[in-house]
Amino acid sequence: MAEILDGKSFSNKILDEIKDRCEREGLKPGLAVILVGDDPASAVYVKMKEKACNKLGFLSKKFKLPADTKEEELINLISDLNNDNEIDGILLQLPLPSHLDSKKMLELISPEKDVDGFHPVNAGKLFTGQKAFIPCTPRGIIELLKEYKIKMEGKNAVVLGRSNIVGKPMALLLLNENATVTICHSRTKNIAEIARSADILIAAIGKPYFVSGDFIKEGAVVVDVGVNRVDSPEEGEKLFDKNSEKLKKIEEKGYVLAGDVNFEQAKEKASFITPVPGGVGPLTIAMLMKNTLESHLRRRGK
Numbered sequence: 076m077a078e079i080l081d082g083k084s085f086s087n088k089i090l091d092e093i094k095d096r097c098e099r100e101g102l103k104p105g106l107a108v109i110l111v112g113d114d115p116a117s118a119v120y121v122k123m124k125e126k127a128c129n130k131l132g133f134l135s136k137k138f139k140l141p142a143d144t145k146e147e148e149l150i151n152l153i154s155d156l157n158n159d160n161e162i163d164g165i166l167l168q169l170p171l172p173s174h175l176d177s178k179k180m181l182e183l184i185s186p187e188k189d190v191d192g193f194h195p196v197n198a199g200k201l202f203t204g205q206k207a208f209i210p211c212t213p214r215g216i217i218e219l220l221k222e223y224k225i226k227m228e229g230k231n232a233v234v235l236g237r238s239n240i241v242g243k244p245m246a247l248l249l250l251n252e253n254a255t256v257t258i259c260h261s262r263t264k265n266i267a268e269i270a271r272s273a274d275i276l277i278a279a280i281g282k283p284y285f286v287s288g289d290f291i292k293e294g295a296v297v298v299d300v301g302v303n304r305v306d307s308p309e310e311g312e313k314l315f316d317k318n319s320e321k322l323k324k325i326e327e328k329g330y331v332l333a334g335d336v337n338f339e340q341a342k343e344k345a346s347f348i349t350p351v352p353g354g355v356g357p358l359t360i361a362m363l364m365k366n367t368l369e370s371h372l373r374r375r376g377k
């Protein structure tokens with residue numbers, strides 16, 4: 076049975092270290108979070124980011140804009156935050172409502188304050204091996220693997236998903252750690268077979284329980300990035316066992332979180348596995364705080 080990669084407790088350890096350092100050195104990093112529209116999942120994530128800021132004593136500025144916000148208003152807000160000296164990090168929560176062009180908006184964030192690492196300048200720097208803000212989710216995964224002393228050098232790593240925010244930067248970071256990396260996506264043929272070649276398998280496709288037990292090589296390390304809301308009992312019954320806790324959760328809460336990996340099947344074969352919730356998600360927040368602290372220090376020449 077697989078050992079759990081406990082992202083939740085590792086993230087708490089990182090947050091404690093950041094808090095101690097800020098107290099010791101009298102630092103007050105500032106993070107601005109912009110949320111446009113009222114997607115319930117986004118609202119939950121933004122609240123978690125705010126809570127983390129409060130816990131660490133960071134300055135936190137939250138901007139909740141209506142779904143019909145005009146492009147110009149968002150441009151003006153980003154511009155104000157770029158010029159606000161108290162603010163070290165700007166996070167524009169994705170996805171944006173469809174009338175707003177997220178690529179264009181992300182490019183307006185000053186690369187020096189782009190703590191998500193989504194600006195093309197930071198993406199390009201990561202690509203060419205220069206110091207940059209690294210996207211929080213893949214950065215958190217690398218730190219988690221290191222924390223558990225999981226060797227990446229020379230290993231076959233397979234990344235499922237090629238988004239700019241998870242899959243692609245994840246593949247680059249694994250390459251930097253000297254893994255041999257394969258990237259799969261929606262047009263990949265024989266995905267299960269490729270996945271089975273992985274010593275390290277990263278699932279970031281956004282499809283609940285897509286990765287079944289037969290995607291997994293005996294002894295593989297499995298990292299589940301997916302955070303999918305399953306909110307209908309019918310869908311739940313297709314995905315989960317009859318007496319699964321997850322089915323009860325749908326009844327109680329109206330939804331349950333499911334990863335991209337069928338955890339019950341995968342844990343029988345993997346050597347290490349991240350749970351959902353409590354795996355990669357909390358580390359994303361911890362890395363956001365770390366990037367914001369690093370931005371604060373850099374902007375003050377420290």
Ligand SMILES: NC(=O)C1=CN([C@@H]2O[C@H](COP(=O)(O)OP(=O)(O)OC[C@H]3O[C@@H](n4cnc5c(N)ncnc54)[C@H](OP(=O)(O)O)[C@@H]3O)[C@@H](O)[C@H]2O)C=CC1
Pocket residue numbers: 212235236237238239240241242259260261262263266279280281282300301302303355356357359
């Ligand atoms: N834990 C955390 O902190 C975070 C979690 N997430 C979660 O991770 C998941 C992925 O997020 P994100 O990268 O933003 O998602 P995107 O939707 O942007 O990208 C999904 C990727 O998966 C690929 N894909 C989709 N369906 C299949 C399939 N059937 N077979 C193979 N590949 C497929 C797509 O391929 P193609 O390119 O060909 O379309 C695409 O590259 C989501 O569940 C999201 O909620 C995301 C960010 C942070």
Ligand SMILES: Nc1nc(=O)c2c([nH]1)NC[C@@H]1CN(c3ccc(C(=O)N[C@@H](CCC(=O)O)C(=O)O)cc3)C=[N+]21
Pocket residue numbers: 119120123166167168169170191211302332351352353354355356357358359360
């Ligand atoms: N500009 C931008 N930056 C992001 O980093 C970003 C984004 N937009 N849009 C959406 C995705 C998703 N994401 C998550 C962060 C934390 C958890 C997390 O902590 N999840 C908890 C559970 C949370 C719950 O209970 O709902 C867990 O997995 O344990 C999940 C997902 C950041 N994202």
